[in-house]
Amino acid sequence: MRRPQHATTAAIAGVVALAATLGTTVVTAPAASADAPAPGCPPRGEDLTEYCGELAGARYRVLVPDDWNGTLVLFSHGHYPSEFFGDFPAPHLLGNQELSEGTLTDHGYAVAGSLFQGDGLDFTVPTAVADQSRVLDWFEEHVGEPERTITYGQSMGAVTAVKHAEAEPDRIDGVLTVGGVLDWVGQFDAILDMNAATRALLTDGTDAHGDPIELVDPDDPVASRDALVAALTQAQETPEGRARIALVASLNTVTGWYWMNEERPRTLEDRARAQAQWLIGAYTLSLGPTGRAGLEETLGGNPSRTGLDHLRARLARSGAAGEVAAAYARAGLDLRADLAALEAVEPIEADPGARAAMVEHRPEGTTPSPVLTLHTTGDGGAPPSGERSFAHRVRQVGHPERFRSLYVERGAHLSVSLGEELVALRALERRLDTGRWPSLAPRALNRAADALGPDYRATFEVVTLQTFDHAPAFTRFVPPPAPRPSW
Known part of the structure; x- marks a missing residue:
C-alpha cells in the first residue's frame, strides 16, 4: 500500500531521488522564541503540546503528550547535504520517518530534537552534542525532569546519539540508532578509497574540462564530482564497467540492494547496477568531492586518508570476493591486474589537525548506557558492517553486555517500519528496566511488531520519498567487518 506524503515531500522528490544518505521529509512549524515556555507552534489538538524555538542559533522542536510516560526520546537526524535542498528547508524529524513522532507520542513518549546549527545542513556533528544538550536543558526547565532520557540517532545522527551518551553519562539512560554510522572517521576513509578507486579504474583521471579529478582540497569540486558520476553512470552499461563497480x-x-520494494537482486548485473546507484547517490553526489569540500571547511582540512593496500585480503573480508571474481570472469578482465593498479595509486594523507578534530567527535564505545542498533541488511548508504566493528570496539573497552544489534531483511537506507522502530525502542527500555536484554530472537520481535496492527507497517523509502506497507522482517544477520575501522 502506498501512502500519500505532504506537499513539501512531493516538491523535493526530484531533487533528492538519488540521495541515499538522506533522512525523510517533514513539514516543520515556524520557529518561536526559546525565552518563554509557551508552545510557540500551531495547535496540535487536545492531547499533545508542541514547543518550537531557537537555542544558540539552532532551532528545536519538542512534542509532549498529555499522558507523557516520563521518557524523553531525544532525536538526532541524519546528514542533509545543502546541494540537494537548495531553497527547501531541511526536514526537522523527531523520529526515523515523518510518521514516527506520532507513533511515539501516541504511546506516551515525549520527543525532542535540535535541527542543529546551519539550519541542519551539511556536517553538523561537531556542534550537535552541544545543541542537543541545550534542548535537554530547555526541556528540564520548561517541561520537567524526564524519568528517563534516550538518545536516538538516525544515519550520521547516530554519531551524535552515542557521543552524547558518552559526554553526559549522568543524563542519558540509553541509546537507540537506526541505519547508523558509528565510526564516521573510518567511514570517510572508506569513502575516499571508493572515490579514488572510481577515478583509477573508470576514468582517465580528468574531468570534462581536461583538468585533474580532485578528491580532496578540490579547486573545482563540482567538475570532479560530475566526472565521477558520469563514469559510474556509463560503467554500469557494460560487463567490464559493472565488474569494476562491484570491486x-x-x-x-x-x-547491491538499492530499492526497498524489490527483492534482493539475484544477478551480477542487477546487483552491480544497484551498487552504482549507491556509489552515485550516497558517495559521489553527497559525500564525494563537493561534500568533502564542506567537510574540509568544517574541520579545517582533509581528515581522511586512503588505504588501498593488501586488497586481496580486504576483498576476502568484505564478503564480496566470490561475486567480484565472477563479475571479472564474465567480463574477461584480470582482477589481479586491477587490484595491483589500485595498490599503485598514490596515497592521500590526512591533515593531522583535521583528523584530530574529527576523532574528537567519534564515539569511543565507552558509554555506560546500553546501546541498541537497528539496521536493514541491504543498507548500502550506511553499511551494517559498522555495527560489527563497533561491537568489537565495545568489547575492547570491556563492556560487551551494553551493546546489541537488530537487523531487518530489507533493502535501502533507513527503511524500517513504524512497528520495527517501536519494538526496538521497547526492547531497549526492557534492558533499562531489568538490567538484562530481553529475547531479541527475530521470531519474537516479528510477533511483537505484527501485534501492533497494520498501521505500524508503514515504511518510508528515502529514494522514492514514498511510504509503503511492509510486514515485520527482523532476521538473524552477521555483517562483514567494516573495512577501515579507525579505533
Whole structure:
C-alpha cells in the first residue's frame, strides 16, 4: 500500500531521488522564541503540546503528550547535504520517518530534537552534542525532569546519539540508532578509497574540462564530482564497467540492494547496477568531492586518508570476493591486474589537525548506557558492517553486555517500519528496566511488531520519498567487518 506524503515531500522528490544518505521529509512549524515556555507552534489538538524555538542559533522542536510516560526520546537526524535542498528547508524529524513522532507520542513518549546549527545542513556533528544538550536543558526547565532520557540517532545522527551518551553519562539512560554510522572517521576513509578507486579504474583521471579529478582540497569540486558520476553512470552499461563497480563497492561493503520494494537482486548485473546507484547517490553526489569540500571547511582540512593496500585480503573480508571474481570472469578482465593498479595509486594523507578534530567527535564505545542498533541488511548508504566493528570496539573497552544489534531483511537506507522502530525502542527500555536484554530472537520481535496492527507497517523509502506497507522482517544477520575501522 502506498501512502500519500505532504506537499513539501512531493516538491523535493526530484531533487533528492538519488540521495541515499538522506533522512525523510517533514513539514516543520515556524520557529518561536526559546525565552518563554509557551508552545510557540500551531495547535496540535487536545492531547499533545508542541514547543518550537531557537537555542544558540539552532532551532528545536519538542512534542509532549498529555499522558507523557516520563521518557524523553531525544532525536538526532541524519546528514542533509545543502546541494540537494537548495531553497527547501531541511526536514526537522523527531523520529526515523515523518510518521514516527506520532507513533511515539501516541504511546506516551515525549520527543525532542535540535535541527542543529546551519539550519541542519551539511556536517553538523561537531556542534550537535552541544545543541542537543541545550534542548535537554530547555526541556528540564520548561517541561520537567524526564524519568528517563534516550538518545536516538538516525544515519550520521547516530554519531551524535552515542557521543552524547558518552559526554553526559549522568543524563542519558540509553541509546537507540537506526541505519547508523558509528565510526564516521573510518567511514570517510572508506569513502575516499571508493572515490579514488572510481577515478583509477573508470576514468582517465580528468574531468570534462581536461583538468585533474580532485578528491580532496578540490579547486573545482563540482567538475570532479560530475566526472565521477558520469563514469559510474556509463560503467554500469557494460560487463567490464559493472565488474569494476562491484570491486569499488567491496571497498566499503556496499550492498547491491538499492530499492526497498524489490527483492534482493539475484544477478551480477542487477546487483552491480544497484551498487552504482549507491556509489552515485550516497558517495559521489553527497559525500564525494563537493561534500568533502564542506567537510574540509568544517574541520579545517582533509581528515581522511586512503588505504588501498593488501586488497586481496580486504576483498576476502568484505564478503564480496566470490561475486567480484565472477563479475571479472564474465567480463574477461584480470582482477589481479586491477587490484595491483589500485595498490599503485598514490596515497592521500590526512591533515593531522583535521583528523584530530574529527576523532574528537567519534564515539569511543565507552558509554555506560546500553546501546541498541537497528539496521536493514541491504543498507548500502550506511553499511551494517559498522555495527560489527563497533561491537568489537565495545568489547575492547570491556563492556560487551551494553551493546546489541537488530537487523531487518530489507533493502535501502533507513527503511524500517513504524512497528520495527517501536519494538526496538521497547526492547531497549526492557534492558533499562531489568538490567538484562530481553529475547531479541527475530521470531519474537516479528510477533511483537505484527501485534501492533497494520498501521505500524508503514515504511518510508528515502529514494522514492514514498511510504509503503511492509510486514515485520527482523532476521538473524552477521555483517562483514567494516573495512577501515579507525579505533
